[in-house]
Amino acid sequence: MSSGEIFIVVFLTAIVMVSGALIIAWLLAPRSTNAQKGEPYECGIPTRGTSWMQFKVGYYLFAILFLMFDVETVLLFPWAVIMKSLGGAGLLCVLFFLLILVLGLAYAWKKGALEWK
Amino acid sequence: MLELIGIRDWIHNSLTELISEDCSWVVSLIEYVLIGVAFLAVYAVLALILIYVERKVCAFFQCRLGPNRVGPWGLMQSIADMFKILLKEIIRINNTDQFLFKVAPFIVLVGSFCTFGALHFAKGIHGVDFNVGIFYILAISSLGVVGILLAGWASNNKYTLIGAMRCGAQLVSYELSAGLSLLTMVMLAGSMQLSEIINVQEKSWLLFQAPIPALIAFVIYLIAGHAETNRGPFDLPEAESELTAGYHTEYSGIQFGFFYLAEYLNMFIIAAIAATVFLGGWQPLQINAEWAEDFNNVMNYIPTWLWFFGKTFALVFLSLWVRWTFPRLRIDQLLKLEWKILMPISLFNMLLMAVWIIWIK
Numbered sequence: 001m002s003s004g005e006i007f008i009v010v011f012l013t014a015i016v017m018v019s020g021a022l023i024i025a026w027l028l029a030p031r032s033t034n035a036q037k038g039e040p041y042e043c044g045i046p047t048r049g050t051s052w053m054q055f056k057v058g059y060y061l062f063a064i065l066f067l068m069f070d071v072e073t074v075l076l077f078p079w080a081v082i083m084k085s086l087g088g089a090g091l092l093c094v095l096f097f098l099l100i101l102v103l104g105l106a107y108a109w110k111k112g113a114l115e116w117k
Numbered sequence: 118m119l120e121l122i123g124i125r126d127w128i129h130n131s132l133t134e135l136i137s138e139d140c141s142w143v144v145s146l147i148e149y150v151l152i153g154v155a156f157l158a159v160y161a162v163l164a165l166i167l168i169y170v171e172r173k174v175c176a177f178f179q180c181r182l183g184p185n186r187v188g189p190w191g192l193m194q195s196i197a198d199m200f201k202i203l204l205k206e207i208i209r210i211n212n213t214d215q216f217l218f219k220v221a222p223f224i225v226l227v228g229s230f231c232t233f234g235a236l237h238f239a240k241g242i243h244g245v246d247f248n249v250g251i252f253y254i255l256a257i258s259s260l261g262v263v264g265i266l267l268a269g270w271a272s273n274n275k276y277t278l279i280g281a282m283r284c285g286a287q288l289v290s291y292e293l294s295a296g297l298s299l300l301t302m303v304m305l306a307g308s309m310q311l312s313e314i315i316n317v318q319e320k321s322w323l324l325f326q327a328p329i330p331a332l333i334a335f336v337i338y339l340i341a342g343h344a345e346t347n348r349g350p351f352d353l354p355e356a357e358s359e360l361t362a363g364y365h366t367e368y369s370g371i372q373f374g375f376f377y378l379a380e381y382l383n384m385f386i387i388a389a390i391a392a393t394v395f396l397g398g399w400q401p402l403q404i405n406a407e408w409a410e411d412f413n414n415v416m417n418y419i420p421t422w423l424w425f426f427g428k429t430f431a432l433v434f435l436s437l438w439v440r441w442t443f444p445r446l447r448i449d450q451l452l453k454l455e456w457k458i459l460m461p462i463s464l465f466n467m468l469l470m471a472v473w474i475i476w477i478k
Contacts, residue, residue, distance in 0.1 A: 017230070
């Protein structure tokens with residue numbers, strides 16, 4: 001059995017588990033509707049407007065920084081596996097790569113992108 | 118010796134004997150179904166145990182008794198809760214994005230379950246074992262954040278939207294330090310395959326192979342992992358006092374149960390990965406010295422699955438302890454902790470590990 005096959009089995013099991021539980025709940029659970037029940041759970045008085053509006057995504061900068069560092073981690077993994085055989089020379093190259101990234105982080109820090117406002 | 122590998126081989130051998138060789142696909146099919154059922158059973162039982170443990174430990178931290186009515190010491194409480202949640206009505210909310218609203222629990226649970234499938238429970242008992250195992254775990258466990266964002270957006274509720282946005286920022290941020298500390302350990306182990314990482318730790322656990330950088334990585338992984346499960350001092354996405362229940366405010370009945378299930382199992386999964394990568398997985402504690410031979414033999418006698426679950430539950434207990442000890446952080450403190458403290462430390466720690474491996478070891 002290869003890992004790929006087991007992955008498919010595990011994936012399908014998860015789907016079956018969620019659908020199975022939903023079906024059981026659909027068979028067993030009571031159902032009733034009224035106008036108030038479908039209201040969003042907010043504050044008691046009728047909700048004003050929709051939530052699908054322009055929203056200040058203050059987390060936008062963090063998402064961009066995340067992208068940068070996540071790609072960096074992905075690039076570093078192959079080096080990490082064989083770093084013992086690459087030795088000091090490999091470390092020097094990676095240091096150069098990291099230096100550029102850390103400069104980026106330092107720039108974002110200095111500019112105040114890491115402050116939550 | 119109570120090793121599960123014996124049961125696995127026994128099932129495989131009896132199936133191949135029972136069914137003639139021309140239909141070997143039947144054997145594979147039966148084995149696949151058995152694997153699926155086994156994972157499902159372990160997942161569900163662990164969820165019940167974890168919820169019971171959480172409630173009981175929480176109660177003792179707060180000088181209460183906790184669940185003690187259903188069954189002896191309240192042991193049946195979480196089973197009763199499971200049936201209750203299946204019997205609850207799934208309320209249909211007006212003006213939601215119905216498709217995304219229904220897909221979100223699927224994504225969250227599939228992400229959690231597929232990560233669960235990559236764990237190594239005992240010697241020879243494991244599911245997915247890719248040669249890029251750590252990569253696979255990092256990739257598939259971050260599926261959860263997509264589900265959470267969808268849930269928050271599709272509900273058409275202000276609380277869920279804010280909760281989902283916070284959760285997205287928190288999960289992606291803390292994923293970085295978690296990934297970097299795992300990367301540090303991959304450097305030491307020299308492989309990304311989980312079975313290989315466990316084999317490397319046969320003589321001594323990775324935590325003891327390079328004590329200083331490994332210990333820093335361990336602590337960082339525990340903090341970041343704890344934050345990734347949205348619990349304890351990092352439970353901003355579902356801060357009850359300000360956001361009702363965060364991104365799953367609008368979910369009811371079993372649909373809420375899925376988020377709940379995934380949250381508890383993620384706690385177990387994070388602890389299990391920490392136990393596997395830092396504390397040797399199912400490898401028993403060994404002392405690499407002449408005089409310790411008897412000690413090693415005694416340790417070897419303890420079944421490997423007991424080692425795995427023992428280490429994992431010790432870390433789960435640590436996680437619960439942290440949860441009930443520290444007050445909740447503010448969002449700016451949360452992001453500051455990750456980007457200004459954990460992230461630079463883990464980058465520096467990675468270099469320290471490289472230097473350690475190349476020049477000290």
